[in-house]
Amino acid sequence: GAQVALKLLSKARTPRCRFLREFCTHLCLRGALTCVQVLPLAFETPTEFGFAQELAPAGDLCGLLTPGVGLPEPQVKRCxxxxxxxxxxxxxxxxxxxxxxxxxxxxxDPECHLVKLGDFGLTRVQGAQVRPAPGHAPYAAPELLPRARPRPGEPHLAPPVDTWALGVLLFALLTGCFPWAAPARSDPAFRRFRAWHGRACAEGEGAGPPGRSWRGLAGAGLEMLRGLLHPQAGRRSPPGEVLRYLGGAWR
Known part of the structure; x- marks a missing residue:
């Protein structure tokens, strides 16, 4: 039979309800060929919960990435x-x-002719309330970071949260580094990006890139990232908008 990978979650760190939610989410996504597929069978040991999922022989994108270089552009576009x-x-x-x-x-495969999205442990229904993202995570959308003056209620999950993370992921694949440590005003790289984003929206392609790591990106790549990484969640491009840029140069 086909080889599978076992995903094991420590009972000491994972409540049963959280494990079951992740496993059931995987089952609900069995119709999505670009999502990692699981076998409809979960199990537990005295110390762990587990289930079997597709084996990805080439590992994850983090393992394929060359730091400071990224991946070849055709490979990035396939991803x-x-x-x-x-x-x-x-x-x-x-x-x-x-x-x-x-x-x-x-x-x-190492050339990324087939990649799939996995790990649905934090997947939630749109509109679910979440706690502000702690620490300094480059993928976290600005609206999920703790605020100096918090607004009433906790932030609600919406698709632009994924769109922002997609922009950061594509930037990392193209350059081999993250655009910032965290999308916060205390981060100098993010402050430069915010200033560039405002100029680019006003001036178009006449605005220079916001930093050294952005200089290798071509016009189509910059325009795509500008849409995915709009600081205002309601003005971000949807993920499907990326497909419009596949025919242009990203570097």
Whole structure:
């Protein structure tokens, strides 16, 4: 039979309800060919919960990435098209992945002809309330970061959260680094990006890139990232918009 990978979650750190939610979410996504598929059978040991999922022989995108270099552009575009397909499926079923990152995109060959989105432990229904993202995570959308003057209630999950993470992921694949440590005003790289984004929206392609790591990106790549990484959640491009840029140069 086909080889599978076992996903094991420690009972000491994972409540049973959280494990079952992740496993059932996987089962609900069995119709999405760009999402990692699982066998309809869960199990437990005295110390762990577990289930079997597809084996990705090439590992995840983080393992394929060359730091400071990235991946070849055709490979990045193949990843982009397939991850966008997975996100469109999720959003079309009123779900938000909420944990899109290099580690959670699995590759079935080193050239990324087949990649799939996995790890649905944080996936929730759109509109679910979440706590502000702690620490400094480059993938976290600005609206999920703790505020100095918090607004009433906790933030609600919506598709733009995934769109932001997609923009960060594609930037990392193209450059081999993250655009910032966290999308916060205390981060100098993010402050430069915010200033560039405002100029680019006003001046178009006349605005220079916001930093050294952005200089290798071509016009189509910059325009695509500008839409995905709009600081205002309501003005971000949807994931499917990336498909319009596949024919242009990203570097």
């Amino acid at each position: 982009a098209a397939q991850v966008c397909s997975a996100l469109c499926y999720l959003h079309g079923h009123a779900l938000v992945h909420a944990d899109l990152k290099l580690d959670n995109v699995l590759a079935f």
